[in-house]
Amino acid sequence: MVLLGGSGVGKSSLAMRFGRDEFYTTSPTVGCAYMTRVVHLSDVTLRFEIWDTAGQEKYHSVTPLYYRGAHAALLVYDISKRETFIRAQMWLKELENQYIQGSTVIWLVGNKGDLAQNRQVSVQEGQGLASHKGLFFIETSALSGEHISELLQSVAHRVYESIGGHQGGLSEWQETPIVELQHRDTSNPFASCCKVGP
Amino acid sequence: MDGEGQRAAASWENGTLAPVDRLRSERADSPTPGLVEGTEPGAGQKSAMFVHAQSFEDLTAEAEEEARRETELDKSGECADDLKALEEQHSNDVSSEARTKEEDVSSEAWRSHRKHVFVLSEAGKPIYTRYGTEEALSSTMGVMMALVSFVEAEKNIIRSIHADGCKVVFLTKSPLVLVGVSRTCQSDKELLRELQYIYYQIVSLLTLTQLNHIFQHKQNYDLRRLLAGSEYLTDNLLHRLDRDPGLLLSAVTCLPLPSSSRDVVSSSLQAAKSKSLVFSILLAGDRLVTLVRKKDQFLHHIDLHLVFNLVGSSSSFREGEGWTPICLPKFNTAGFFHAHISYLEPASELCLILVSTDREDFFNMSDCKKRFLERLSKRTAYTALKEALKCPSYSVAQVGIPELRHFLYKSKSSGLYTSPEFPEVYQSDEEQERLMGLYQDLHSCLHHPTRPLRSFYRCSESENLLAWVTSGFELYLCFSPLGTKALAVSAVTKLLKWIRKEEDRLFILSPLTY
Numbered sequence: 003m004v005l006l007g008g009s010g011v012g013k014s015s016l017a018m019r020f021g022r023d024e025f026y027t028t029s030p031t032v033g034c035a036y037m038t039r040v041v042h043l044s045d046v047t048l049r050f051e052i053w054d055t056a057g058q059e060k061y062h063s064v065t066p067l068y069y070r071g072a073h074a075a076l077l078v079y080d081i082s083k084r085e086t087f088i089r090a091q092m093w094l095k096e097l098e099n100q101y102i103q104g105s106t107v108i109w110l111v112g113n114k115g116d117l118a119q120n121r122q123v124s125v126q127e128g129q130g131l132a133s134h135k136g137l138f139f140i141e142t143s144a145l146s147g148e149h150i151s152e153l154l155q156s157v158a159h160r161v162y163e164s165i166g167g168h169q170g171g172l173s174e175w176q177e178t179p180i181v182e183l184q185h186r187d188t189s190n191p192f193a194s195c196c197k198v199g200p
Numbered sequence: 201m202d203g204e205g206q207r208a209a210a211s212w213e214n215g216t217l218a219p220v221d222r223l224r225s226e227r228a229d230s231p232t233p234g235l236v237e238g239t240e241p242g243a244g245q246k247s248a249m250f251v252h253a254q255s256f257e258d259l260t261a262e263a264e265e266e267a268r269r270e271t272e273l274d275k276s277g278e279c280a281d282d283l284k285a286l287e288e289q290h291s292n293d294v295s296s297e298a299r300t301k302e303e304d305v306s307s308e309a310w311r312s313h314r315k316h317v318f319v320l321s322e323a324g325k326p327i328y329t330r331y332g333t334e335e336a337l338s339s340t341m342g343v344m345m346a347l348v349s350f351v352e353a354e355k356n357i358i359r360s361i362h363a364d365g366c367k368v369v370f371l372t373k374s375p376l377v378l379v380g381v382s383r384t385c386q387s388d389k390e391l392l393r394e395l396q397y398i399y400y401q402i403v404s405l406l407t408l409t410q411l412n413h414i415f416q417h418k419q420n421y422d423l424r425r426l427l428a429g430s431e432y433l434t435d436n437l438l439h440r441l442d443r444d445p446g447l448l449l450s451a452v453t454c455l456p457l458p459s460s461s462r463d464v465v466s467s468s469l470q471a472a473k474s475k476s477l478v479f480s481i482l483l484a485g486d487r488l489v490t491l492v493r494k495k496d497q498f499l500h501h502i503d504l505h506l507v508f509n510l511v512g513s514s515s516s517f518r519e520g521e522g523w524t525p526i527c528l529p530k531f532n533t534a535g536f537f538h539a540h541i542s543y544l545e546p547a548s549e550l551c552l553i554l555v556s557t558d559r560e561d562f563f564n565m566s567d568c569k570k571r572f573l574e575r576l577s578k579r580t581a582y583t584a585l586k587e588a589l590k591c592p593s594y595s596v597a598q599v600g601i602p603e604l605r606h607f608l609y610k611s612k613s614s615g616l617y618t619s620p621e622f623p624e625v626y627q628s629d630e631e632q633e634r635l636m637g638l639y640q641d642l643h644s645c646l647h648h649p650t651r652p653l654r655s656f657y658r659c660s661e662s663e664n665l666l667a668w669v670t671s672g673f674e675l676y677l678c679f680s681p682l683g684t685k686a687l688a689v690s691a692v693t694k695l696l697k698w699i700r701k702e703e704d705r706l707f708i709l710s711p712l713t714y
């Protein structure tokens with residue numbers, strides 16, 4: 003799973019909620035942070051490898067390393083900052099250019115739902131973009147923890163659905179970590195065509 | 201090292217100029233610490249870990265060379281007016297609305313900061329200011345750039361302006377211009393050194409190649425876009441420059457650890473190697489535990505300080521494993537390394553940094569860490585290491601010199617220094633910074649570009665200070681104001697003997713390579 007989106011939208015905070023169900027303020031991510039999380043569905047257990055990327059523009063050129071081969075991408079924006087919504091759409095364009103349709107399930111995540119009084123992006127707008135582009139949509143709050151487990155559960159569910167059929171061993175995550183799937187899925191998982199500079 | 205220095209130091213004690221290697225092998229038999237490079241306490245037994253830079257000189261050599269070629273540009277009279285203009289400019293700058301949290305750049309408080317640092321592009325666009333917002337200062341920076349180009353037009357280089365107890369120092373490092381404005385009594389050279397650090401900090405985020413590329417394409421580019429979110433690194437580096445003796449001495453300090461334990465940690469790290477791995481660095485907070493490097497590759501202390509600053513400033517590496525591009529500008533300004541950064545245990549101070557040449561090598565690096573940790577945790581050295589974390593420093597009382605309050609000792613050949621914790625009298629931040637300021641003064645005197653001193657004793661109401669530099673080490677001591685010079689001098693020998701006795705623990709004597 004890869005988390006994408008502008009700086010400060012709350013990607014790392016979401017990742018922290020996914021894992022330890024805690025919230026505290028951390029400094030901006032440098033480069034990328036990698037962690038693994040185990041998610042239990044009713045009949046299977048999945049181990050997620052999470053790439054929490056840095057939203058800062060200077061790290062933009064390295065992000066393709068992480069979204070290539072990802073089974074799930076979370077495009078995160080901050081509902082109280084319109085420019086982050088626009089940024090999420092730019093990410094989406096980039097993903098679409100890189101992708102064979104259907105190999106990755108993409109979520110549009112409007113975070114900081116607790117800041118509804120400063121809302122700059124309406125639910126309808128988020129929902130509208132998502133259904134237009136065929137994405138899943140949810141609004142969350144890493145601060146309050148609202149809709150976090152729902153998000154994680156449904157990501158796990160969709161990922162399992164989309165790859166579970168032909169990757170039966172996935173339920174036994176100890177034997178088949180997702181990283182190996184990545185390596186099998188794309189002939190050159192970290193192949194790069196990154197541009198340098200703005 | 202200058203020839204005169206070698207001779208003076210050598211004749212002082214040994215009366216010999218024997219090759220360093222021979223002296224090194226004799227060292228163990230001699231209870232007296234050598235003063236010559238390679239034999240001083242803390243000198244590594246094999247090769248040095250760091251680039252053997254003439255450290256401090258290395259930072260400013262370039263500027264000095266120019267200084268020798270040209271006559272010093274003395275514009276103090278003329279420029280006083282320019283400076284006034286600069287200041288007036290500040291007060292006219294109310295038009296652009298400052299961010300609420302930020303300081304008003306027209307205020308007295310803004311003007312009275314001890315040290316300002318500005319970074320601008322050659323087109324005069326603001327890139328960074330230590331205080332206030334860049335927006336509010338754009339016309340001020342415009343004036344600065346005008347000054348720089350005005351002097352350049354006459355084929356001259358503007359170096360500094362002195363006026364009104366205020367120093368303005370310029371450093372042009374195309375495509376950037378750095379300006380320091382200081383009310384401290386630091387020398388131009390010291391201020392220039394600090395600007396160099398800031399320059400390298402920016403390069404380490406972007407590489408010089410990228411910087412050049414950007415400004416070649418668009419002279420007017422607003423670099424703040426790319427630096428957004430990293431201002432805190434520059435802020436923290438400036439803070440360190442005021443407080444960290446390592447940045448002053450161009451050296452790093454180690455976690456005190458019995459050498460037997462350190463050797464096990466080093467060899468475990470050495471064993472966890474990989475083709476693309478260049479440096480493996482284990483830190484405990486701001487202290488080096490060990491560093492293993494690829495054969496023939498050396499790390500520069502400036503690059504290491506930039507790594508310290510990055511790790512120390514970001515809590516984000518505590519969440520999982522970090523993987524980030526990083527340029528080590530003293531190694532190579534053109535390209536990025538890729539650093540795997542993670543803590544050994546969740547709440548631990550021990551941070552492992554694996555520097556690789558390959559950006560797709562994350563899982564390899566992750567595996568190296570795992571192997572290192574597996575190997576290490578089987579050994580008792582790991583327990584010893586964790587135990588050592590509990591007392592990362594030592595008290596000056598251990599040395600057994602009653603009048604001695606504090607000291608800095610740097611072994612030149614290893615690029616490592618040692619220093620006790622601040623004593624009771626220097627507990628507050630202000631007092632610690634004041635003492636650092638005194639050390640900085642002494643450092644300036646010992647490294648004066650034209651009239652360097654070899655030793656220096658200074659009495660004041662609050663403390664007596666002694667500084668001494670030989671070809672092997674630099675030593676700065678702080679005594680109670682009641683002591684005498686004779687006492688101070690005899691303390692030096694005693695201290696050197698103590699450091700020699702403790703060097704196994706305080707320094708890394710046998711650095712490893714893979």
Ligand SMILES: Nc1nc2c(ncn2[C@@H]2O[C@H](COP(=O)(O)OP(=O)(O)OP(=O)(O)O)[C@@H](O)[C@H]2O)c(=O)[nH]1
Pocket residue numbers: 007008009010011012013014015016026027028029030031032055056057058113114115116117142143144145146429
């Ligand atoms: N009110 C509110 N604040 C949040 C929420 N999630 C994150 N934050 C805050 O937003 C700031 C940025 O959060 P991060 O998680 O570091 O943002 P990020 O997307 O990881 O940023 P980069 O690492 O720079 O890309 C922090 O101060 C968080 O405390 C949320 O749901 N509600």
Ligand SMILES: [Mg+2]
Pocket residue numbers: 013014015029030031054055056057
């Ligand atoms: Mg983050």
